[in-house]
Amino acid sequence: xxxxxQLEFGEVGPERKRPHGEPxxxxxxxHKEALKYWLAGDFEPxxxxxxxxxxxxxxxxxxxxxxxxxxxxxxxxxxxxxWADKALELFPEHPELLxxxxxxxxRDAKMQKAIAYSDNSISKENITSRVWLARAExxxxxxxxxxxxCISKAISIAGNMAPITKLEAxxxxxxxxxxxxAIGHLNDVIKVFPKSALAWYELGxxxxxxxxxxxKVTLEQSLRLRPGWDRAEAALAKCSKRGFFGKLFRR
Amino acid sequence: MRCERCxxxxxxxxxxxxxxxxxxxxxxAAINVHPLRMSKWKKPFRNLLxxxxxxxxxxxxxxxxxxxxxxxxxxxxxxxxxxxxxxxGFAHFLQNRFREIRWHLLAWLILLLSGLFLYxxxxxxxxxxxxxxxxxxxxVQYGIIKDLANxxxxxxxxxxxxxxxxxxxxxxxxxxFSNLTGGYSSLSVPYYKVKxxxxxxxxxxxxxxxxxxxxxxxxxxxxxxxxxxxxxTESRKKVIGQIVGLAGEQLEIQNGLFIxxxxxxxxxxxxxxxxxxxxxxxxxxxxxSYFVSARYNVAAYGVKIDASHIRQVCLVKAGDxxxxxFMRWWPLSKRGFIR
Numbered sequence: 001x002x003x004x005x006q007l008e009f010g011e012v013g014p015e016r017k018r019p020h021g022e023p024x025x026x027x028x029x030x031h032k033e034a035l036k037y038w039l040a041g042d043f044e045p046x047x048x049x050x051x052x053x054x055x056x057x058x059x060x061x062x063x064x065x066x067x068x069x070x071x072x073x074x075x076x077x078x079x080x081x082x083w084a085d086k087a088l089e090l091f092p093e094h095p096e097l098l099x100x101x102x103x104x105x106x107r108d109a110k111m112q113k114a115i116a117y118s119d120n121s122i123s124k125e126n127i128t129s130r131v132w133l134a135r136a137e138x139x140x141x142x143x144x145x146x147x148x149x150c151i152s153k154a155i156s157i158a159g160n161m162a163p164i165t166k167l168e169a170x171x172x173x174x175x176x177x178x179x180x181x182a183i184g185h186l187n188d189v190i191k192v193f194p195k196s197a198l199a200w201y202e203l204g205x206x207x208x209x210x211x212x213x214x215x216k217v218t219l220e221q222s223l224r225l226r227p228g229w230d231r232a233e234a235a236l237a238k239c240s241k242r243g244f245f246g247k248l249f250r251r
Numbered sequence: 252m253r254c255e256r257c258x259x260x261x262x263x264x265x266x267x268x269x270x271x272x273x274x275x276x277x278x279x280a281a282i283n284v285h286p287l288r289m290s291k292w293k294k295p296f297r298n299l300l301x302x303x304x305x306x307x308x309x310x311x312x313x314x315x316x317x318x319x320x321x322x323x324x325x326x327x328x329x330x331x332x333x334x335x336x337x338x339x340g341f342a343h344f345l346q347n348r349f350r351e352i353r354w355h356l357l358a359w360l361i362l363l364l365s366g367l368f369l370y371x372x373x374x375x376x377x378x379x380x381x382x383x384x385x386x387x388x389x390x391v392q393y394g395i396i397k398d399l400a401n402x403x404x405x406x407x408x409x410x411x412x413x414x415x416x417x418x419x420x421x422x423x424x425x426x427x428f429s430n431l432t433g434g435y436s437s438l439s440v441p442y443y444k445v446k447x448x449x450x451x452x453x454x455x456x457x458x459x460x461x462x463x464x465x466x467x468x469x470x471x472x473x474x475x476x477x478x479x480x481x482x483x484t485e486s487r488k489k490v491i492g493q494i495v496g497l498a499g500e501q502l503e504i505q506n507g508l509f510i511x512x513x514x515x516x517x518x519x520x521x522x523x524x525x526x527x528x529x530x531x532x533x534x535x536x537x538x539x540s541y542f543v544s545a546r547y548n549v550a551a552y553g554v555k556i557d558a559s560h561i562r563q564v565c566l567v568k569a570g571d572x573x574x575x576x577f578m579r580w581w582p583l584s585k586r587g588f589i590r
Contacts, residue, residue, distance in 0.1 A: 047286070054284035059274055061255050067286055076289040078297075083286040090274040090282075091256060108297075109304035126257070 027057040034066055039167075040226050041198035043073040061091060065130070068100045077108035095124035099134035106138050114138050129154040129165045133172065140176045148181075155185075163192040171202055179206040197226035201235065208239045215239050290328060291345040292335065329394035333412070336390035337419060343393060352389050359385040371433065371450025371581035383420055387412045430456040432574050434470045437490040437546040442520040443468065443589050447546060450581035451491050451589070453574035463541065463569070465511075466520060467494045468576035468589060471543055473564055491576055492545030495521050496536045498569075504532040509544075532561050543567045 023029055034049035047070035053063035064087040071080035084101040091097060102117035118138045121131045132154035139147035151169045158165035166185040173182035186203040193199055204219035219236040223229060252261040252275050254268035261269055268275055289297075335342035340356045343349050362382035369375030390412055399405050424431070432453050439446045445468065453470045463469065472487045495509050495516070496502035503510040507528040509521050524546045536542050542565050579585045 051285050058282050058284060059255055061273075071286060075294065079287050079289050092272045094256065094273070109301045 027053045027060050027063070030056070031060070031063060031066075034063070038066075038070070039193055039196040039198055041201060041229065041231070042226065043070045046070050047074070059090070061094070061096075064091070065096055065100055068097070068104070072100065072104050072107060075107075077104045080104035081108075093124060095121040095126065095131045096128050098124070099128075099131040102138055103134045106134075106141055111138075111141060114141075127157075129158040129161060130168075132157070133165065133168050136169070137172050140172065163189050167193070167196070167199055167202070170199075170206075174202055174206050174209075177209075179209045182206045183210075195225055197222045197229060197232070200225060201229070201232050204232070204239070205235055208235065290331075291347075292331070329398050332393035333390050333395050336386075336393055339386045339389045343389070346393075348393075352392065355385055355389050355392075359389065369581070369583075371435075375581075379420065383413065383416050387416050390416070430454055430574070432470060433580065434489050434491045434576075436468065436576075437492055438522060438524050438544065440468070440493060440520070440522060442466075442517075444585055444587075445579060445589070449579055449585065451576040452578040452580045453491070453576040455574035463494055463572065463575065465494055465497060468492070469494055469541075469543065469572045470574040470576065471545070471567055471572055473543070473545060473567065489573075490545050492543040493521065494541045495544045496542030498536050498538050498540055500542075501533070501535050502542050504530060526556065527561070530556055530561070532558055534558065534562060534566075536566065539569050540566050541569065541572070543572075 030049045030052040034046045034053065037043070037046035037049060047067060050063045050066040050070060053060050054067070057063075064083075068080050068084045068087065071077075071083060081101055081104045084097050084104065088094065088097050088101075098117050098121035102114045102121060105111075105117060106114035115138055118135050121127070122135055124131075132150045136147045136150035136154065139150060151172070154165050155162060155169060167189045170182040170185035170189065173179075173185070183203060183206045186199055186206065189196065189199045190203065200218055200222035204215050204222055207215035207218055216236065216239050219232055219239060222232045223236065226232065252263050252265055253259070254261060254271060254273055254275060256273040257268060257271040259268055259270040261275060265275055267273065332342035332346075335345065339359055340349060340352050343352050359382050362378045362385065366375050366377075366379035366382055369378060387409060391409055395408060396405055399408060432455055433450060434453065436445050436447055436449045436451055445451065451468060453468075455470075468491050470489065470491050472489055473492065496511060501512050504523060504527055507523050508518055509516040509523060521544070524544055526546065527544070534542075544565065576589060578588050
């Protein structure tokens with residue numbers, strides 16, 4: 001059973017019979033919930049759900065990584081490093097944990113540490129797509145041309161995780177200003193996760209940056225999926241307020 | 252026992268994987284699964300440091316200062332929370348813990364407002380005291396009280412916080428509203444509906460030379476004469492008195508009435524305090540001074556009040572007048588502006 005096999009991806013895929021009554025609130029349930037919140041860009045409840053997963057099963061590796069990632073998303077980089085260290089006590093030298101640690105350092109502008117951790121993670125066996133993505137982010141910060149290869153590598157080895165990897169890759173590309181490439185990945189993601197507010201938001205932001213008219217509709221869709229999301233509202237407001245020169249210079 | 256990480260089949264009962272060393276089974280209670288969180292107030296500082304690191308202003312590594320433990324304690328979260336709680340509930344608000352103290356805050360607000368409304372009366376002071384107590388409670392509840400181990404330390408901390416807050420409550424209004432002050436009236440002036448002991452609000456920072464007219468009630472720190480074993484000593488105490496004579500005028504006190512330049516003043520508007528009623532006095536008021544009538548504490552037993560004593564206490568220089576009373580604040584029934 002892979003980690004996304006129980007996710008509900010809109011109308012895509014055959015319909016499964018739903019069990020009657022309350023769902024069993026086990027680790028898998030909370031893991032699914034955490035992913036759902038992550039896909040909605042709501043990182044705080046996602047983190048809480050990852051904690052609940054670990055309350056039920058402390059050896060659930062994805063939940064440990066998820067917690068660290070959510071801390072990174074919430075901008076708590078030092079705490080993310082501390083938590084990655086804690087997870088590394090349980091899963092020594094795990095490349096994915098080293099990679100997320102590198103990611104936390106990279107976002108916290110501690111580049112030397114980030115490179116060191118990324119180098120360490122890449123030297124291990126059984127490298128996952130997240131390791132390559134972290135590598136790509138570290139390299140993109142150094143404006144290295146190898147970064148794009150890392151992203152391609154991450155997507156190619158992702159397997160069933162390809163949509164999630166693409167979404168993360170697209171977010172990274174958007175952050176670094178590669179909007180066209182990001183849009184390509186996001187279109188694929190939206191086909192799989194049509195209800196992901198985060199994917200729609202990222203797509204809307206990329207489109208807005210490229211001065212495309214559909215950005216507004218995309219951001220509205222994001223808001224429809226997650227009403228009252230301040231980031232989407234701000235992006236939409238910014239997109240709506242763009243004047244003549246803004247449109248002219250695509251800014 | 253299959254390892255989650257490397258899928259190696261381990262011997263049952265094994266705690267860590269033989270192949271990769273990963274944990275195989277951990278009791279949920281044995282490990283804390285809730286990550287540490289960043290305090291909200293740290294965010295701007297960290298953002299600034301990050302920006303500086305990006306701009307290579309500060310080194311990549313964190314600078315590790317070797318400071319004594321007591322300095323580390325001061326900068327711990329609890330102490331900073333205590334400091335931020337100068338504004339009650341602010342530290343809780345930053346940490347999303349506002350719900351914990353919402354009722355305390357409401358009670359504090361009600362007591363504070365009641366205290367201000369009743370200021371000058373005993374009830375007002377009690378309300379303010381209770382507000383300070385609740386404020387201290389909110390401040391220590393944030394974290395410091397949990398950090399302290401024994402009851403003695405807790406009591407000392409609470410007392411210190413209470414003292415600090417009392418000072419803050421005493422001096423912050425002086426900084427925020429530096430011109431607003433007040434005092435108890437020392438004499439009854441029927442014309443202004445003021446009785447001795449009423450609390451009056453006064454406003455400083457006025458151009459007193461131009462605005463102070465005869466009859467104005469003013470806040471002063473007069474010299475108070477007291478007797479200790481037959482020896483007269485001087486001290487100063489804040490009271491509200493009334494300006495009777497202006498600079499350059501000839502003031503006389505005869506038969507319990509004020510006479511200015513030969514003209515008798517209305518006793519209802521310019522009452523003579525009891526200690527001056529039985530004396531005869533005449534003096535020319537010097538430049539830049541006022542004759543301020545007040546019930547000065549002249550308790551020099553066995554010492555006869557003479558003109559020199561009256562000059563010493565009643566002739567007040569313009570610069571020594573702190574503020575002009577503008578409102579009767581207490582008692583509540585007489586609250587209103589002095590016209």
